[in-house]
Each structure stands twice: as C-alpha cells, then as structure tokens.
Amino acid sequence: MRVPIRHVVLILLCLIIPILLLLPGPQAIARDNWPTPPLPGQARPQVSGPLQGGTADHTKFKELDGPFDSGPQVTRACLACHTETGQHFMRNVHWTWSFVNPDTGQQLGKRYLVNNFCTNARGNEGMCAQCHAGYGWKDEDFDFSDETKIDCLVCHDSTGTYYKTPNTTGSPACAVMFEGKPPIDLAAVAKSVDLPRRANCGTCHFNGGGGDNVKHGDLSTALKDPPRTLDVHMGADGLNFACTACHLTNRHVWAGSRYQVISKDRRGVGKPGQRPDVATCESCHGLAPHPVDSLAHFKLNDHIQSVACQTCHIPTFARGGVATVVDWDWRTAGKTKDGVGYHEENYIQGNGQHRYTYKSIKGNFTFAEDLVPEYRWFDGQMVYTTIDTRFDPAAEAIEINGFKGSRADRNARIWPFKRMHTWQPYDKGNGTLVYTHLWGEDDAAYWGNYDMAAAIEKGMADFGLDYSGDYGFIQTLSWWPITHMVTPKAQALDCGACHRPRGSRLAGLEDIYLPGRDRNRVLDTVGLLGVGGTLSAILLHAFVRTRTRHEEESE
Amino acid sequence: MATRRVRIFTLFERFWHWSQMLLIVVLMITGFGLHGFHGLFSFRTAVTLHTWAAVTLLVLWAFGVFWLFTTRTWRHFLPRATGLWGVLRYYSWGIFRGERHPYRKAYWRKHNPLQALAYLMLKIILFPAIWTTGLIYMFYFAWRNLPQATEALRMVALVHTGAAFAIVAFVMIHVYMLTTGHSFREHVMPMISGFDEVDLTPEEEAYLSKDEPELLG
Numbered sequence: 001m002r003v004p005i006r007h008v009v010l011i012l013l014c015l016i017i018p019i020l021l022l023l024p025g026p027q028a029i030a031r032d033n034w035p036t037p038p039l040p041g042q043a044r045p046q047v048s049g050p051l052q053g054g055t056a057d058h059t060k061f062k063e064l065d066g067p068f069d070s071g072p073q074v075t076r077a078c079l080a081c082h083t084e085t086g087q088h089f090m091r092n093v094h095w096t097w098s099f100v101n102p103d104t105g106q107q108l109g110k111r112y113l114v115n116n117f118c119t120n121a122r123g124n125e126g127m128c129a130q131c132h133a134g135y136g137w138k139d140e141d142f143d144f145s146d147e148t149k150i151d152c153l154v155c156h157d158s159t160g161t162y163y164k165t166p167n168t169t170g171s172p173a174c175a176v177m178f179e180g181k182p183p184i185d186l187a188a189v190a191k192s193v194d195l196p197r198r199a200n201c202g203t204c205h206f207n208g209g210g211g212d213n214v215k216h217g218d219l220s221t222a223l224k225d226p227p228r229t230l231d232v233h234m235g236a237d238g239l240n241f242a243c244t245a246c247h248l249t250n251r252h253v254w255a256g257s258r259y260q261v262i263s264k265d266r267r268g269v270g271k272p273g274q275r276p277d278v279a280t281c282e283s284c285h286g287l288a289p290h291p292v293d294s295l296a297h298f299k300l301n302d303h304i305q306s307v308a309c310q311t312c313h314i315p316t317f318a319r320g321g322v323a324t325v326v327d328w329d330w331r332t333a334g335k336t337k338d339g340v341g342y343h344e345e346n347y348i349q350g351n352g353q354h355r356y357t358y359k360s361i362k363g364n365f366t367f368a369e370d371l372v373p374e375y376r377w378f379d380g381q382m383v384y385t386t387i388d389t390r391f392d393p394a395a396e397a398i399e400i401n402g403f404k405g406s407r408a409d410r411n412a413r414i415w416p417f418k419r420m421h422t423w424q425p426y427d428k429g430n431g432t433l434v435y436t437h438l439w440g441e442d443d444a445a446y447w448g449n450y451d452m453a454a455a456i457e458k459g460m461a462d463f464g465l466d467y468s469g470d471y472g473f474i475q476t477l478s479w480w481p482i483t484h485m486v487t488p489k490a491q492a493l494d495c496g497a498c499h500r501p502r503g504s505r506l507a508g509l510e511d512i513y514l515p516g517r518d519r520n521r522v523l524d525t526v527g528l529l530g531v532g533g534t535l536s537a538i539l540l541h542a543f544v545r546t547r548t549r550h551e552e553e554s555e
Numbered sequence: 556m557a558t559r560r561v562r563i564f565t566l567f568e569r570f571w572h573w574s575q576m577l578l579i580v581v582l583m584i585t586g587f588g589l590h591g592f593h594g595l596f597s598f599r600t601a602v603t604l605h606t607w608a609a610v611t612l613l614v615l616w617a618f619g620v621f622w623l624f625t626t627r628t629w630r631h632f633l634p635r636a637t638g639l640w641g642v643l644r645y646y647s648w649g650i651f652r653g654e655r656h657p658y659r660k661a662y663w664r665k666h667n668p669l670q671a672l673a674y675l676m677l678k679i680i681l682f683p684a685i686w687t688t689g690l691i692y693m694f695y696f697a698w699r700n701l702p703q704a705t706e707a708l709r710m711v712a713l714v715h716t717g718a719a720f721a722i723v724a725f726v727m728i729h730v731y732m733l734t735t736g737h738s739f740r741e742h743v744m745p746m747i748s749g750f751d752e753v754d755l756t757p758e759e760e761a762y763l764s765k766d767e768p769e770l771l772g
Binding site: 099219266295296299302303305306407408410494495496499500511512513515516517518519520523524526527530531532535538539541544545548 | 589590591596598599602606607646647650651653666668695697698700702704705708709713714716717719720721723724727728731734735
C-alpha cells in the first residue's frame with residue numbers, strides 16, 4: 001500500500017511541533033554571561049554602603065595636625081567634631097564585647113564566652129583585647145564609659161600602617177612576637193581616615209581564632225583583594241564591596257549577627273531606605289531573586305523557602321589559598337624541647353604559606369581548604385554552652401553553640417556550616433567549661449609555663465567560679481554559618497549536587513523527601529519486576545507464536 | 556453487512572495519538588532520569604523537559620477530552636463484556652492456532668472489547684493518577700507548610716512513580732499488540748492514514764456513501 005505524502009507530512013508535524021514546544025527557552029543559553037560581569041576599566045574604590053564620598057577632607061583639618069603621643073589623643077580630636085559618635089559607638093559589640101540574647105536571655109559576647117579555639121578571652125584581655133576597638137583593656141578595671149578609650153583608627157585608617165599590640169607584655173616566650181614593629185605616625189593615620197575597607201575589618205575578623213581564617217573559614221586575608229571568583233560581592237575586579245556595603249551601619253551599630261541569625265528573611269528588600277538593620281541576601285536581592293525566565297529559575301525561587309541562598313551559592317569555603325582550622329587538639333599542648341616551647345609548620349596552604357600544625361602553647365591543628373560545608377536545618381537561634389552551663393561530665397561531646405531547626409520549623413532553612421572540632425580542657429568534676437589563664441606575666445599563665453592545672457585554677461578563681469580542681473579534656477563542636485565567599489552564579493551548585501541518588505550534598509538530611517535522592521525501594525522492586533514480567537510475558541507469547549506460525553500459514 | 560475502508564481516525568485523533576506518544580516517551584525518559592535510573596540529562600534539564608512535556612500533554616488532553624465529549628466518540632471507550640472473553644481467549648490460545656481475530660470493527664465500535672477496557676482504564680485511572688500527583692508534586696512549595704507535608708510528598712511521589720511503571724508496562728503491551736496481526740505496518744497504518752477495514756451496516760454504508768463519501772476509502 002502506498003502512503004500518501006500528506007500522511008507523512010502529518011506524522012512529521014506531530015513529531016516536530018511537540019519537540020519545538022519542548023525546546024528549552026533562553027535558560028539553556030550558556031550561563032557565563034551573567035548580569036554581574038567584571039566591571040570594565042579601572043577598579044573602582046570599595047563600596048561602603050550608602051555612605052560614599054563624604055562631605056569633608058580630613059587632611060585639611062588642623063585638629064589632626066598633631067603631634068599625637070597616643071591613640072586616645074587622636075580620639076579626643078575625632079570626638080571634638082563627631083560629638084555624638086562616642087555615645088553611639090559605646091553601644092555596639094565591638095566596644096561592649098557583650099550581647100544578651102533577647103530570646104534566650106543568655107549572656108553572650110566575647111567578654112564572657114568560651115570558644116573552642118583559644119578558649120576564652122576573659123582573663124586574657126591583655127592579649128585578646130588587641131581586637132577590642134579600644135585602648136588599654138587589660139583586666140576587669142577597664143572603664144567602658146570612657147569614650148576617649150575608643151580606637152577610631154583601627155577601623156578608619158586608610159594608610160595600612162596602623163597596628164595594635166597586646167595591652168600587656170605577657171610571658172617573655174610570647175612577647176617576642178610583637179617586638180621590632182615600626183612606630184606609627186598617628187597624625188598621618190588620623191588625616192587618612194576613611195570609611196572602613198575590607199582590610200580594616202579584616203585586621204580582626206580575618207584573623208579570629210589566632211590566625212588567618214582559623215576561625216570562620218569564610219573570612220580570610222584572601223578577601224582583602226579578592227578576584228570576583230572568590231567573592232562576587234567583594235571582588236576587586238567586580239563590585240568591590242567593603243564589608244559595610246552589606247553590614248550596613250546606623251550610628252555605629254552594624255547589621256548582621258552571628259548570635260542571632262536571620263535564617264529566613266521574609267521581608268526582602270523593603271521600601272527604599274527601610275532595611276538598614278539586616279545583612280541578609282534578601283535585603284538586597286529580594287524574595288524572588290532568580291529572574292523568572294525559565295522553569296528552572298521558577299523552581300529555584302520556590303527553593304528559597306527551604307534553602308538558604310548560601311547553600312547553593314557558596315559551594316565550598318576556605319577558598320582563595322588560605323586554609324581554615326577544622327580540628328584543634330589541646331591535649332598535646334605543653335610539649336617542650338629543653339624546657340622551651342616550639343612549633344611545627346607541616347601544612348602548606350594554597351597560596352604557598354606554611355601554617356602551624358603544632359604549637360606548644362596551643363596543641364595540634366588540622367587545616368583544610370576548599371571545604372564542602374556541612375548542611376543543617378537552622379532556625380537562626382544559636383544556643384551556647386557558656387561558662388555557667390552544667391553538662392554531663394561523661395558526655396562524649398559538647399556543642400559550644402548548638403542550634404535547632406527541622407523541616408517542620410517554618411523559620412528554618414538548610415544552611416551551610418563550618419564544623420569545628422576541638423579537644424579542650426573542662427572541669428571534669430562539675431561538668432562545666434573552664435576559663436583558662438593563658439596570657440600573663442605570672443607563673444600560672446599557660447603560655448610560658450605550660451601548666452594547665454595552674455592555668456585553669458587561676459582562670460576560674462579570678463572570676464569566682466566554682467571549680468572542682470579536676471580537669472580533663474572533652475570534645476567540643478562549634479558551628480559557623482557560612483555566608484561569605486559567594487561565587488559568581490555560573491559556579492553556584494547545580495540542582496544535581498543535591499538531587500542525586502548517591503553523593504548528594506544533602507545526604508545527611510533525613511527529615512525531607514528529596515526528589516532524585518530518595519525513592520521507595522519496594523516500589524522500585526515491584527515496578528521493575530512488573531515491567532520485567534511484562535517483557536517476559538511478551539517474549540514468551542512471541543516465541544510461542546513463532547513456533548506455531550506454520551499452523552497459522554497453513555490455514 | 557459490507558466490509559469497507561472507512562476513515563475511523565480523524566486528523567485530530569491522529570495528531571493527538573502521535574503527539575501523546577512522543578510526549579509520553581519524553582516523560583518516561585526524563586522521569587526515570589529524575590528518579591535516578593539513568594543520567595542522560597542533568598537534573599535541571601530533566602526537570603525542565605519533564606515539566607514542559609507534562610504541561611503540553613495536559614493541554615493536549617484538555618483538547619482531547621473536549622473532542623471526545625463534543626463528538627460523542629467517548630462511547631467507543633464504554634466497557635462492554637460482550638465479546639471480551641472471546642478476545643481474551645484469542646490472545647491466549649487462538650492466536651497460536653492461527654485462528655481469525657474474533658472481533659470485527661464496527662463504525663461506532665472501533666476498538667475490540669479488551670482494547671476499549673484497557674484504554675478506558677488508562678484514561679480514568681492511570682493517567683489521572685499520574686497527572687494529579689504530578690501537579691501536586693510540581694506545586695509542592697505551595698503546600699509545604701501544611702502539617703506532614705514531607706510524608707504527603709513521599710506518598711505523592713510513590714503514586715506518581717507507581718503509575719509511571721504501570722504506563723511503561725502498558726506501552727510495552729500496546730506496541731507488542733501491533734505485531735499480532737498480519738503485519739506491524741497494517742496495524743500502524745490506520746493511525747497514520749486514518750483508514751481501516753470496518754464492517755458497515757447497510758444503513759451506515761448508505762449514509763456514508765450519500766452524506767460523507769470522503770470517509771470511505
């Protein structure tokens with residue numbers, strides 16, 4: 001039988017039209033030319049939020065001619081014009097190192113907390129308060145109401161020559177680290193003041209935990225002058241954001257808190273000028289950040305209810321050549337050679353620098369780079385194990401900061417975290433963390449004397465804390481929400497990073513049904529048996545037919 | 556009673572059938588890819604193709620349902636026990652003995668009883684099971700805050716996948732059936748040209764000859 005041509009055309013049309021309908025739209029176009037390409041021409045200055053340019057040239061101020069003998073003298077000159085700034089500044093955590101969580105009532109802040117890096121600032125202010133935005137905090141006698149003790153320069157210096165040293169000398173074994181620095185020309189620094197740049201904030205925030213990127217994992221010196229591939233916002237060849245572009249400042253109080261995280265922002269951009277109080281992605285990008293030009297983007301905008309932006313847009317952290325510490329073991333601290341402390345540098349990080357893997361004063365460290373975060377449901381509320389918290393002394397591990405969150409919690413989203421694991425001293429008798437007296441000129445200071453028992457004894461006694469006298473080492477975990485080192489979109493995780501049967505990034509999350517990852521084994525078995533059975537039946541039927549074909553033909 | 560070549564599948568029915576076939580093949584391939592059985596497409600591409608194919612198929616079905624009811628052709632799919640046993644007996648026994656197929660196509664009954672029953676079940680059970688669960692699945696984020704949403708999603712996925720397995724089995728049998736006559740081509744041609752051998756009553760033949768001669772080959 002001859003097939004008329006119009007029938008062939010019909011069949012072709014039937015096949016072609018749906019294919020045309022199915023062809024993916026513009027979303028299938030290569031993902032490398034996004035709306036945030038590198039800016040052409042010269043690099044622009046760092047963007048510090050809405051405050052740009054300023055209204056005064058500080059080099060013209062006679063008040064700043066000096067000479068200045070000390071930092072507080074510069075501060076007096078600053079406050080002479082900026083009359084209210086002192087009062088404003090003294091309310092923020094850079095000054096108070098204290099934060100009472102309004103929801104949990106917990107007394108938090110660097111001044112009080114125990115962490116699982118160098119353990120505690122309290123009692124060690126002579127060293128740790130280098131990163132206090134003030135002058136001269138060595139002990140409990142520091143006057144938090146004296147605004148001339150504010151250090152304006154550490155944040156506002158733009159010469160890069162300003163630095164701070166410990167407020168007390170400490171043990172000779174440590175003091176040697178801070179010798180031989182060039183003097184600071186305070187007048188030149190004072191005249192250079194500008195809005196804070198990444199390097200200003202980074203002086204402390206890139207070096208938390210005792211070294212470059214030790215603590216956060218997503219905040220390292222690599223961000224001083226990063227390419228946009230390391231951080232799409234801070235990239236010097238791109239948007240060149242300073243920290244304060246997102247951590248907006250209102251009267252010297254900054255948006256963004258690690259103690260109380262907004263894990264799910266439901267307000268988005270808000271009206272113009274309305275939202276200087278948060279540093280969430282949504283406060284700039286809105287609640288439907290993916291342009292709805294494809295089905296995939298439509299689905300991605302749905303995901304915002306469950307998944308934090310950071311989860312897909314920060315595929316790995318501790319990038320850019322600077323490693324972070326993921327494991328710290330205080331149990332090995334205190335080893336000496338001929339009675340003298342020593343260190344080992346057995347890790348070479350991406351940028352070629354050697355990192356300490358052992359220090360007598362601190363123990364062993366494990367470094368890692370380009371880390372895949374841990375993913376957890378997170379409701380934004382950190383609950384701390386403080387110096388006052390009692391726990392079971394036989395516990396296997398203690399969470400320094402625990403958090404809740406689950407699929408059922410509407411405020412929770414899946415967030416990426418750095419997980420820090422440490423063996424650190426604790427009070428075995430009482431089941432509490434301890435303040436360790438690390439820094440000082442006395443015989444009990446651990447750094448220099450290497451006597452943990454004496455260091456804890458003094459660390460606790462100085463603050464009238466109950467101590468059983470029996471210390472041990474316990475495993476502690478701390479969780480660091482990852483939010484910096486956002487990649488350009490082209491490098492964001494694709495759907496298949498989580499939606500895959502094996503090796504899903506979310507393999508550890510069990511209270512969800514994740515298409516592509518999850519399936520019902522029984523159904524699959526029954527289904528495959530059913531399909532296989534059908535095929536077998538067909539083959540058997542066909543086989544019998546061919547064997548009996550001669551009968552069919554003979555009739 | 557005369558056997559004539561009659562156009563029993565209109566242009567729309569043939570378009571419907573072949574577009575549906577293509578869309579279902581796309582849905583099966585991408586769907587089992589999403590399920591993790593193969594990695595021919597990225598998850599993103601598979602979701603995109605699967606969703607567009609599903610939406611296109613739903614639109615096609617909307618036209619199809621409209622067509623079935625406005626042309627009264629839905630009656631072809633009414634289940635009827637008469638002759639069902641004969642067809643079943645034929646496929647499981649008579650076919651091996653070279654018997655003639657017991658069913659004769661009639662103008663208002665173009666499917667044999669087994670076919671009609673199978674297509675009806677497909678239309679009222681399997682397809683609704685898969686497209687309702689598919690839509691619920693697609694709009695998960697609109698109801699994710701309901702209590703037990705995760706468990707519900709698990710069930711929705713279960714029904715959706717179960718229906719998909721059943722449809723695969725249906726397709727296999729459906730295609731195999733094409734080989735059971737004198738030739739594969741002879742079975743496929745009616746869905747291409749629209750014409751098939753149909754037993755017409757004298758009244759039907761007279762009516763078609765006089766009023767709709769273009770339906771007679």
